[in-house]
Amino acid sequence: MINENAGSVRVRVPASTANLGPGFDTLGMSLSLYIWVEMRRAERTTVHFAGEGFEGIPADKRNLIYKVAQLVFEEAGESVPELEIGMRSDIPLTRGLGSSASAIIAGMAAANALIGSPLSKERLFDLATGLERHPDNVGASLFGGIIAAAWDGERADYVRIEPPQALKVLVLIPEFELATSEARAVLPQQLSIQDAVYNISRSSLLTAALFSGRLDLLASAMRDRLHQPYRAALVPGMEKILEQASDHGALGAALSGAGPTLLAFVDRNGGRHGELETFMQSVMREHGIEARALWLEPDLEGAVCETGSRSDLFPELIKGEISS
Numbered sequence: 001m002i003n004e005n006a007g008s009v010r011v012r013v014p015a016s017t018a019n020l021g022p023g024f025d026t027l028g029m030s031l032s033l034y035i036w037v038e039m040r041r042a043e044r045t046t047v048h049f050a051g052e053g054f055e056g057i058p059a060d061k062r063n064l065i066y067k068v069a070q071l072v073f074e075e076a077g078e079s080v081p082e083l084e085i086g087m088r089s090d091i092p093l094t095r096g097l098g099s100s101a102s103a104i105i106a107g108m109a110a111a112n113a114l115i116g117s118p119l120s121k122e123r124l125f126d127l128a129t130g131l132e133r134h135p136d137n138v139g140a141s142l143f144g145g146i147i148a149a150a151w152d153g154e155r156a157d158y159v160r161i162e163p164p165q166a167l168k169v170l171v172l173i174p175e176f177e178l179a180t181s182e183a184r185a186v187l188p189q190q191l192s193i194q195d196a197v198y199n200i201s202r203s204s205l206l207t208a209a210l211f212s213g214r215l216d217l218l219a220s221a222m223r224d225r226l227h228q229p230y231r232a233a234l235v236p237g238m239e240k241i242l243e244q245a246s247d248h249g250a251l252g253a254a255l256s257g258a259g260p261t262l263l264a265f266v267d268r269n270g271g272r273h274g275e276l277e278t279f280m281q282s283v284m285r286e287h288g289i290e291a292r293a294l295w296l297e298p299d300l301e302g303a304v305c306e307t308g309s310r311s312d313l314f315p316e317l318i319k320g321e322i323s324s
């Protein structure tokens with residue numbers, strides 16, 4: 001059982017949606033689904049999972065959160081070899097909602113807080129991007145809001161954009177998993193100049209549109225020729241949903257990250273939200289796929305340290321019904 005001792009830190013980190021269509025490996029937005037991680041020094045390393053969704057995740061020193069914590073300690077010149085780690089998450093794994101990025105940021109932010117926060121957020125961003133290999137998800141999970149970022153292999157430069165107030169998000173999460181590595185393996189090694197220009201122009205337009213609140217431009221600015229067409233075969237129903245979402249009230253639609261989740265932006269002050277959800281669900285069902293629809297908000301805070309009693313977050317752990 002987890003001890004009710006002082007000396008622990010707790011962080012809350014949001015999920016993210018990457019690419020937003022054309023901004024492959026560069027644009028990301030954080031979403032109001034969260035992972036919570038508690039961490040403290042211990043005599044022996046243990047990893048506890050509260051709630052569901054952690055099937056297959058190692059509960060020992062092979063755990064991603066333990067590993068990234070050690071990276072932070074090493075970078076800061078500290079040694080904390082044994083840790084007690086507890087986690088709870090609402091973010092589904094391998095669905096294109098950045099669970100690995102959220103876990104990396106949560107592990108890093110908790111470890112940094114545990115040793116008095118010697119590393120800046122910018123340094124954590126570089127370390128996290130080095131692990132994830134693309135800055136879109138980790139940037140959004142760390143800073144919140146919308147992130148436009150470029151990674152040169154060592155350093156990630158970024159600008160945070162405050163999401164337009166009217167923006168609301170519908171995600172449709174299919175029941176099947178799709179590992180990001182698998183969805184990257186289907187991408188071509190080369191693109192034509194026409195497709196490159198197509199994507200650069202839309203990604204630039206999308207960034208400017210989000211910055212200036214031009215929601216009327218999202219439908220055309222979110223089109224993509226770099227990754228979505230190649231991933232379509234992995235996500236039945238995707239093509240039809242992306243093509244027709246605007247006819248059912250969406251401001252724009254995209255594959256979320258590497259998929260299989262699909263994302264639509266809507267105007268929170270507009271109507272037809274129910275129509276859009278029904279349309280997206282029905283297309284998935286035409287392909288025999290059950291999917292969960294969630295209405296989310298852009299998260300504005302990114303990774304935050306939280307206070308509060310352990311029993312709020314981990315009632316199962318406190319009662320002793322642990323899995324580790």
Ligand SMILES: Nc1ncnc2c1ncn2[C@@H]1O[C@H](COP(=O)(O)OP(=O)(O)O)[C@@H](O)[C@H]1O
Pocket residue numbers: 035057063064065087089092093094095096097098099100101103178179180181257258
């Ligand atoms: N809380 C967590 N603790 C440890 N590993 C995690 C956690 N969350 C995600 N992961 C790792 O990340 C993998 C999913 O990453 P990925 O395939 O990139 O999908 P996505 O990031 O879209 O959910 C999981 O299979 C698991 O290995």
Ligand SMILES: N[C@@H](CCOP(=O)(O)O)C(=O)O
Pocket residue numbers: 016018019024025026095096097098099100134136137180183184227256257258259
């Ligand atoms: N830019 C990456 C984003 C992967 O996001 P995930 O949420 O699916 O891990 C890509 O498109 O491969």
